[in-house]
Amino acid sequence: MTAEPTLKPERPFFSSGPTAKFSGWDISRIKTESLGRSHRSALGKSRLKYAIDLSKELLGVPDDYLVGIMPASDTGALECAMWTMLRPDRPATVAAWESFGNVWIQDAVKQLKLPQLTALDADYGEIPDLASIPQENDVVFTWNGTTSGAKIPNTDWLAPGRPGVTINDATSAIFAMEMDWAKLDATTYSWQKVMGSEAQHGMLVLSPKAVQRIEEYDPEWPLPKLFRLKKGGKINTGIFEGATINTPSMLATEDYIMALEWAQALGGRKAMFERADANAKILTDWIEATPWLKNMVPDPAQRTNTGVCFVFQGEWYESLSAEEQAGVPKKIVKLLEERDVGYDFNGYRDAPPSLRVWCGGTVEQEDIKRLLPWIEWAYDQVKNG
Template sequence: MRARKPQLKPERPWFSSGPSAKRPGWDPGDLKGAFVGRSHRHPEGRARLREVIARSAQVLGLPPDYRLAVVPGSDTGAMETAMWNLLGHTAVDVCCWESFGYTWLTDVAEQLGLPEVTVHLADYGHLPDLRRVDFGHDVVFPWNGTTSGVRVPDAEWIPQVRDGLTLCDASSAVFGMDVDFTKLDAVTWSWQKALGGEGAHGMLALSPAAVERLAAYRPDRPVPELFRIAREGHLLDDVFDGFFINSPSMLAVEDVLTSLDWCERIGGLPEMLARSRRNLEAVAAWVVDHPYVRFLAADPATVSSTSICLTFTHPVLDGLPRQERSRFTTRLCERVEAEGAGYDIEGHREAPPGVRIWGGPTVDTDDIALLLPWIDWAFAETLGEYG
């Protein structure tokens, strides 16, 4: 197998799945008006945090009766805030089909030590049988499996009326996929995914049912200060009104505001979703023409348009142990990176060996189209090392 070395390279060769690529046209000079060297609790600092909350809710079309907050710790902090405050009132179902689902399962079963936990498992590339999920229980799941490239196809499997709460890690889905917030009671994401923002800051949206749970239920465990959003049966309203629990980076706040500016300027959420969809379409057309590569997601309806995960199939590779297949993939990705044609495209360490291309809305389709021939070339060159 031979492939000619490409001549053209992506203009922006950043394809990491987190932190993801900055928005097109981003420049550090855009942050010159940041409220730095000042207290975020000053009225102007708090106004900027309020602006992030209000504009995020508006762009995403969050239901008007949902509450939204900026919280510490990126998406991880937001999910743990939701779980530490809300879970334990009833039994819990946890859906796992990739590494982050298993992370939340560890929190639920081991860290929180909840006694009634039902687990719905699937191997990488597949979804569990969502028909078996009991919505009389609280349900914890990711909308999109960032490390597997497998997403739920829609929210039809979630009933509109349910006794339990749905807690959804949507970090690699919001702004890049059509997420039905009306089916979700606690929704989390970070700035560093589809908006290309900086790390360490998370967002937590709560439905009226989740707010009601906070008033009715007091966990029989200590809740760390960083996770505390309720006290003595009352929601801490300030947290949902621009009061950050610890000290946020006002540079990061300014950065995400410029990303929201860009989002609104290009046409809002519809164009963000369309950009991500076009990125997936470019990769899908390439996969059709290249028999040595396939989506990790087995069902086309579940292929992620943001964390696009691919695996290689070839007679030489199919007989190799996993460790050697991982070395092959690492070598391939190193070749692409050494040419400056694509950075951070190797799949997650816990996933089957392959590549992962971030296809969220801050990535241009033209850049993905220019990356793919470099993967062809690197595949052929690396395969040649195996005789």
């Protein structure tokens, strides 16, 4: 049997959300002046606006786009965009290829009940035919499949100046992949993904075209207060200057700011892209070289550089029952969590039995390298134990 490795990752945090804090993170480094203060105070509002401005700068968001802090993480931001921008009198397509994209389909079908809706889906590891989406359709899509590891390879399927609006769930892609802002009307993400910050708050990025749609359209369905972006028939610009819709956590805000300043000091989003690419290459090369594993995504052009998902194969694994196969990744994760080697890297509960290792920019290459021999050891223990 394979000998138990001795060298452990220094930071065994491989969860796909909330993800690892950046190396050197320490709670004592968080600025606390805004804690215990009103978020409406000059100080509170200035810190919220700083988080918005720094996000916009690091991401290269165009000057005429709006960026705002939303409640309820990426989910709240994305559903706000759907509730305020999608129209019953317009055709819409929701494209999905993993769990969260399928939630947006259910929102459109069961909640908004859009009469001119097309649901375009694909199995885990695959991407649907995005080029089949008519350019006049509004479209909701997930840039990177958080639970499948499949990303869009490009935005060629979105024509410049298309009549329909594009609503982009970018939560496990942004800060790891470049956004094609000219083709994106509403883009959403959460602090707790690629930046490794605290959960609960999301970000909403709106193009001028998105603002126009919101201002000219009053939805027939009820809008919860948390989704109300207009004031006096116009976009409430205060939301995009630090006046949040509801009370935010200033502690979470300061934690996000600290992560943004860390990324800025590294070299900005380009440095974050490079770190994620390097981490993912180590992992994907190992998967390719390991005969009893395969990447969940067959097409290399569609493979993520953040939440890399991989499944098992081979004579022994395929001889197991479905229940036994489902137990293999769970047993591997349990063995390594018990030894403080790797935490929370089991595949998503609705995905095929798999492992999912986060490779975003807050993870160090050396920790990825140290994890892999342990997975080999644990697999051997499960197979022969």
